[in-house]
Amino acid sequence: MIEATGFAVRAGLPFNRMVTIHWEAGRVEDDLKATARFLKLAGDWVRCQGGVLAFLWVRESGPGKGRHVHILMHLPPDLARGFNRRQRRWLGACGAVWRAGVILSRPVGRSLCHAMTGGPDYEANLTDALGYLLKGTDAxxxxxxxxxxxxxxxxxxxxxxxxxxxxxxxxxAG
Incomplete structure (x- = not known):
């Protein structure tokens, strides 16, 4: 995941958005299948708009937090408004019941464009976001x-x- 993050930055696809989807809160049983479907719908839409979506994800579960996924993604900043409008519909297509707390979607750093300019502030925000996804690794x-x-x-x-x-x-590798 760390290598993929560095590669994404070097390829001009820096992660600029973190999305957390609480599948259990949305009453979805198969969170792995729902995650794959959500990312397929999002990727297809971004591609149809002429953009490229890159992402990594980590599934978690447990008492008090339920089944959910954290997704770090590169979303072309000019597609953010349309993406935001479609997230709720994509959740429905994944079988989720819409209600408050099912999805949290926010920029990594100050804004989606912040990643495109890079710099120490963005790198610190990206490191924190990636560290959050990797918090369950061994000591x-x-x-x-x-x-x-x-x-x-x-x-x-x-x-x-x-x-x-x-x-x-x-x-x-190539």
Whole structure:
């Protein structure tokens, strides 16, 4: 995930948005399938608008927090308004019941454009956001990576995390 993040920045696709979807609050049983569907709908829409979506995600669950996913993504800033209008519809297409608290979507840094200019402020915000997603790693990895936050990610069935193909291992190798 760290390598994918660095690759995304170097490829001109810096993560500029963090989306958290509380699938359990939306009454979705298969959060892995719903996450894949949401990202497919979002990616298709961004592509139809002439943009590129890059992302990584981590699933979590547990008592008091329920099944949810954190997604760091690159969203072309000029598509943000249309993206925001469609998120609720995409959640419905994933089987989620709309209600307050199902989705939280916010920029990484001051704004979506902030990532495009980079700099120490953006890098600090990106490091914090990535550290939040990696908070469930073991103590040795957290120490080696300088991740300060420590919190169990809970038990999940199936894949815990993933990245989009355009920043995945195949792209990074070639």
């Amino acid at each position: 040795q990895a957290r120490d080696a990576l300088g991740i300060r936050r420590c919190e169990a990610g809970g038990s999940v069935v199936g894949k815990r995390c993933g990245v989009s193909a355009n920043i995945g291992p195949g792209m990074r």
